[in-house]
Amino acid sequence: MEFFDRVGTMAIGSRFRRLSDIFTDDARHIYQLYDVGLEPKWFPVFYVLSHEDGGISTSEIARQIGHSHASVSQLVKGMDRAGLVTSERSAEDGRVNVIVLSAEGQALIPKIRDQYADVTEAVQELLAESHSDLWRALGDLEASLEERDLLSRVKQKYQRRQQAETDIVDYSAEHSEAFRDLNLEWIERYFEVEDSDRESLDDPQHTILDPGGAIVMACHHGTVVGTCALIKMDDERYELAKMAVSEAARGKGIGWLLGRAIIERARDLGATTVYLESNTMLTPAIALYRKLGFKRVTGPPSPYHRCNIQMELELH
């Protein structure tokens, strides 16, 4: 199919599907040729059973052949109806269904052997016609996917793209509303707004900037989607606070950009330590802080009720 070369690797799923269909279709005819009473779809289950003398559970078969347990359950039902297997509840554990090849199923093993040998040989030849080692490449692909699936790989590209389209700018008067609303949004969602919140959110100029802090805003395609503040504690210690990203802009890696920017500001201001307080309930936030380099510490209790975790980042 030249289509796949034209579309490129995006259609890799379709390509596998198509190949699978081709092979499945041929398999049906091959099973017919050898006239063994085994449906092609039963083969993986049959194979596993033929190597397990004492019987084996549904989910263990599923695990071995990489299907869902539901699939195995259905396959076994079919094989049972065909008289190839017997299944009964385990004596030790009443949940498990122990499946064994019946005498009839056992009798199939030598008959399958010829077919197995011939098909294997034919496929080997097919694969040998290629200059690349497909079998190995498939193994490598599966290993790579196991290590990190495609979704998370694409997510990374996505975030990078979104981040490139996001500008981090310094706070100015026109951001005051956005700054307040972004923060109220998440506080109200998870907690109750406290008095100390209102104070700093309503007038960040006096409560944060004037005492020597900083505020940055994230703008995506012209609209403000996130913010983060740095509050001066003393000459060497600053607190990261008021980190907020709008609902719609989550998952774009904007928190990461804000964090990076605010740490940069802290460095510029001569900080040696950035401190923060949060709540373990906010799992994604904690994960972000950890990724930014923050480590958990225990310090004096926070004035905010909602905080149950404190973290710090040492700057050098």
Next chain:
Amino acid sequence: MEFFDRVGTMAIGSRFRRLSDIFTDDARHIYQLYDVGLEPKWFPVFYVLSHEDGGISTSEIARQIGHSHASVSQLVKGMDRAGLVTSERSAEDGRVNVIVLSAEGQALIPKIRDQYADVTEAVQELLAESHSDLWRALGDLEASLEERDLLSRVKQKYQRRQQAETDIVDYSAEHSEAFRDLNLEWIERYFEVEDSDRESLDDPQHTILDPGGAIVMACHHGTVVGTCALIKMDDERYELAKMAVSEAARGKGIGWLLGRAIIERARDLGATTVYLESNTMLTPAIALYRKLGFKRVTGPPSPYHRCNIQMELELH
């Protein structure tokens, strides 16, 4: 999945299926991430349409993306409902349905572009982690399959195996019944038994062997499954005749074994030419004769009504 290394290449179809499922599943999430109103399964159709300005027919899309026309028909229906395409009967040919991207569909193209770029990049990276070139290997595999599909490759192994289990023996008195029945079986199926048939089938000793001919029988697992005779025409010319293989033993390449054996006999007898008469209706037989090296000739008319083709093989 170590299962596939354990089972070997026989499970290649399952392996493709599994990979396809993995990618399809990830694709669903990726499409969600980019929030384009396009279902993953629509992508191939969408892709083709985005490259065809003037509209394109259902079956042409199917041909390009390698689906069945029915599949495309269903996909287009879905896309139509989603407002992405419009379709109408062609003015020139009332059978064809011309499909074009709607304005809404066109608007999707730039939105898809980012996703396309990111996914392609991610998959490329995934593939690059392997030491073997999977993409190329898949192309090679498809090309090999196009040239000769798996079924016919396996069939070859199957025939070789069956042939190895088949013995070719010389005719002796105890084969007389089998010789007659095997031949009557196919003559009655396709034609009417003629007087000259009965003569030679009832007493092959006098009509074939005594005048200097030969008969061989094919035995598979102890039972006679085929026969072939050589009739002396003169010192240099022999006729291959009475080739018959039992219904149940067809497709095992037994005709080939019989033909080879009888040609060997002809050579031993000092023949320079083997001649035969047949009917073009019997396509598999003609194909076999051709494979054995026979070429079509025109000679004097045959005494058998059913014969409409004559062939010859020169021996050196």
Next chain:
DNA sequence: AATACTTACGTAACTACTTACGGTAATTCC
């Protein structure tokens, strides 16, 4: 012009899996 064949298409039913869900048995946690 009537007839037979071919082509394009859509619908229905099937395939080989999946996820979702619910029931039951075993295990863990106070």
Next chain:
DNA sequence: GGAATTACCGTAAGTAGTTACGTAAGTATT
């Protein structure tokens, strides 16, 4: 020792394709 959680399994419904089949339109043949 009871409650909550976890594990195992089967059934039902969904998915992305397929084949089978019927219909309508076009083409070739007599």
